[in-house]
Amino acid sequence: MAVSLSKRDLEELRPWVDKTVKKVLGFSEQTVVTAALNCVSKGMDQTKTVENLKPFLDESAPNFVEQLYSAVSEVKARSKHRKRTFKQSEDGEEVKVAKKPKLPIPEEDEPNIPVLNTQPSPGQLTEQQIKEMMASARRAIEARKEQLSTLPQTGPPPPPAATPGLVPPHMSSIPPMVEMNTSQALMNEALEKAKKAAEIQARIQATLNKQPGLLGANMPGLNVARMQGMQSSKPTPLILDEQGRTVDATGKAIQLTQRMPTLKANIRAKKRQEFKLVQEKAADVISESSKFFDHRVGFGPSDRKKKSFKFHEPGKFQQIAQRIRAKAQLEHLQSEIAQAAKKTGISSATKLALITPKKATSQDDIPEVEWWDAYILPGESYSNWNKTVTKDEQGNDTEEKFANLTCFIEHPQQIKPPADPNKPVELPVFLTKKERKKLRRQTRREAEKEMTEKIRLGLEAPPEPKVRLANLMRVLGNEAVQDPTKVEAHVRAQMAKRQKQHEEANAARKLTTEQRRDKKLKKITEDTSLGVFVSVYRVRDLSSPSKKFKVEANCNQLQMTGFVVLYRDVNVVVVEGGPKQQRKFKRLMLSRIKWTDEKRTKDDDDDDDSDDETERKRDNKCCLVWEGTVKNRAFGTVKFKACPTEKIAREQFRNHGVEHYWDLAHSESIIEASND
Template sequence: MKMALSRKEADELKPQISGIVEKVLGFSDNSVVVAAIQCLQKDMDKGRIIEHLQPLMDKSAKKFVEELYTTVELSKTKKKSRKRKEDEVETAGTKKVRRFVEPDIPVALPAEPIAESPGMLTTQQIKNMMEHARKQIEQRKEQLKMMDPADIRAQAEAAKISNGSEQQALIESSMTKAEKAAELQRKIQEKLAARPGLLSAPPSTPEAMTSLIAKITGKVGAEESAPKPLILDDQGRTVDATGQLLNIPQRVPTLKANIRAKKREEFRQKMLEKPEEESSSEVKTFYDPRVPQEGPTRQKRQFKFYDKGRFVQIAQKIRTKTQLEKLQNEIAQAAKKTGIQQASKLALIAPKAVVESGQIPDLEWWDEYLIPQESSIDTSEEKYHGITNLIEHPTQMDPPGEKKEVTMGLFLTKKERKKLRRLNRREAMKDEQEKVRLGLAPAPEPKVKLSNLMRVLGNDAVQDPTKVEQHVRAQMAKRKREHEQANAARKLTTEQRKEKKMKKLKEDVSSGVHVAIYRVKSLRDPAKKFKIEANSNQLYMTGCVVLFKDINVVVVEGGPKAQRKFQRLMMIRMKWADEKKWKRDEGEESGPNSCQLIWEGQSKSKNFGPITVKQCLTELAAREFFKKHGVEHYWDLAHSTKILEE
């Protein structure tokens, strides 16, 4: 079966073909849509189309072509039926009802044919009626033409003299009949056109026709044509001139929908109306229907929720109070056994009453043991002269080295990371396909490699394999070049790498500085001094190296990570005992060199700058150096540990 498509038909079918491609392949491919439209325009059969689309769609080509042909046939069938309906409408429009038209008298009829109904005139009846009226008018014209105008005027004067005013009016009316015939015919047609349901039954006699024409043209008595006056009585009801009550028929809905709507409205009104309650005369006297009254409403109960952790805090306070009481009893028992009376007062240090935060008590807990429980506070007595109401409450501050709570991050497994990456790539691909489908971005060219070149290119690869291979290799080289350029663009410069490394090594010491003090027996080896200085500078640490006989003190300040690395250098990496080249003086004691960590802790801020080496000849000079930096206790600690060891 062959079916050629025009350009207009192809544009109309393009969205449907694109939907078929997405249904068969699972995704939209513009190249398949263009190839299918070209095959249909070239009037190919099914076999040739399948063969042409085989390289692009593989096994799905046959299914796609079947659905494509079904869609095209359905579209052509709909178009033919639509054209046939339009032809029928045009044919029906040409067969219009011929209306009655006379060349002498213009006739105005409704633009559309009037639908026949039991209460209206048929088209044939209207034609007969108009033909009868036309004949009457023509007869009257012939009678007037046969008479001479002078004779008519003479007859009118004679009639006026003889018969008075009645004969004169009759003659004048006969003179104007010829002139008013056309106007009469025009009014009849206008009334019929404006009011097609005016006649309930066709006229059967000429007298009925004459009365109908008079009724249409308004030539009726004043009492018949003029509207009746509206007369109302004192109660607002409609009455006639004699005072009798008139029954005006109300319009009743005939459609089912209007009847149901009216019933619903009546039911709603009944539901809204409340039965009148029997009440006393006083209530009826002072009742005002304009004021809405609301009945007594019961206040809705609501849940009262406690704050989260309230009962946990109460339980914690009870446990703390019980623990303090137990501790006080133990201290009191121990004081009685030892015989120390003052030690029993230590059990009263803890507060006995729970005081809320922000509340200032009348008596502080450290003053309770001074005041007897039976007496009240009276500062006027001499024994309480040191107690005043001037109590200083210092601001509570956290210690500088307190660690902050660190929450563990969410670590995904390898399978979960792969799945997350796959979902993100799928979303990005969907966005790109949507842009291509909307025409916001060009369609990417197919990714061709040597392994899939036959499947992608198909017949083109067989016709000119050398040219195709060159094209594929050029495309592969282009992809590799773009990949390398993207990597080079992301690569950090030398300054950026240095800054990144520095940022990793520098640590935040705002909450506290970690300090470590080492005591080395001998630091004569310049290599070991160089290692200490170089590593401390590389780790961005501060401190000093003080040299004095057998007491060589190394103080370093920095973050916890840097301290761990420096401690590994001093205690493990550096071999202090292997010193063959640098021997001790003859006066000094022999023995292997060693390094000892004598103290590590935290301080509020740094006390030293970049690492420096200081040679001191006396103990006083060494202590003065540390005192200048405000940490003379570092030297005292190192010197005392040396003396204790000896």
């Protein structure tokens, strides 16, 4: 039968268990009481409880466990009806029920175990008490023997002195021989019981050492520290040697447990003190033993200095202000002097004087030492390049090679190319048609949900029903039947109102002319701050006005800059802009414009056109000479310039600092003409 009790029931059962253990063992033993209550609290059955308590009680364990579980059953039954203190009678009145007595122990159920005649000790018997009891018993026996040996054998012996606690008073009238035998038997019985008690106590201590789990932590009210104090009767004596150290019984030094502080402030203070001692010790060791220790290096304090106010000296900021004012005044004077020198022409003379060499030199003159070697060589010639004579501290001559050379290497600072952007370029995210539809649907759903919530809260009025001629009868119902003309007019007015609102919303969203122009310009304009893309085209014949207009109009529309030089058989077109603009203009020049299509009139065919001119127009074409990037723009708005000679054409490009464009285009035209 497995029963488990609550904490309250176990506390109620504890006195009964203590009393029963005292009757079984002859003395009170709290370890047995705790073990028995622990078995009950864990819900063990009687068999397992007998196995756990048998080392303590021996043969009395089954009888004790049976009584224990019968008491547990009574406590369990009483705990169920603890709250029901009133009982309803047959007449409907409440009658108070008498409480049951607390666990009576019948006399016939008490264990039949011999008990000592002496008064039971209030606590556990120690070995010293048992020895004293046995010594007193021996002394009483010896005294009794001496009394018996001194008595005459003929007469009746005098009554013996009653030994307290050993010989009962009803045996005083027994004859001497019988009395002696009886006292001897009682003494032997007392000695046996004392030995048995000592054996039981030793067995209990051994069992507790082997089975510490029997006194588990699940037992309510169990104090482990108190149990340990019960097992050890006396504290360990403190033994000190001549030096004041704590030693054990063998004379070996012991390290006592030191009390550690619990407050954070005390812990930090103790750590600081220990660190200070260790640092001082390390400094002493370094200064004494280390041969590499530098005595000039001092050990600073381990603690950080407290922060204090740092006051400025009086007049410090006044001096700084005076220096700033003097510097500004000096810059103003320098600017005035520079302007005056510029007006009088002194500045140009000083610049010429600076760049004029000190002595006249010709290209054929060979210097004794090159300028790049002058810094390294010790002298002014290459004769003593491999040695340098210097004097040391003692005055002796020493030779050094290349004294100005060091082991250091100069690494030039890395500069980012101007075309690389400072920030990483973020690519735009383009949605598919399906994703755009889904996003539009979600946005509309959210807007409709918000409008519904506002209408539900009463913040906005609900919209009128959307009535059309198609759903007129379904929406209005009886009203449409009663007065159809009035209802139709009302529906048409609603339709006109919705149409007007729609048109007004479209007109409000419509961009103005300036906004449309700005939008187109923003779409076309590109950022050329990091680099300008340049393309150079060469056209054999650019005399057609329509083709001139196309080139100029596309340059202006694409917000490009450039220059067009018109020369015989070499017409150079230079355009500057962004990569997107260059792609569009390249497609115009190489694909869209048909350079060989010419509309000629009949008069021109009959009179003016010659065979050479027809062949030239038929072979007219455009080719890309060069494309690349430059740092800055060289031209402004696109302009056309007709040049009669090659020198004038090259001069136009030289004025803008890009004459190499003309050289490249003209050289290709000459090579092409020679190949033809």
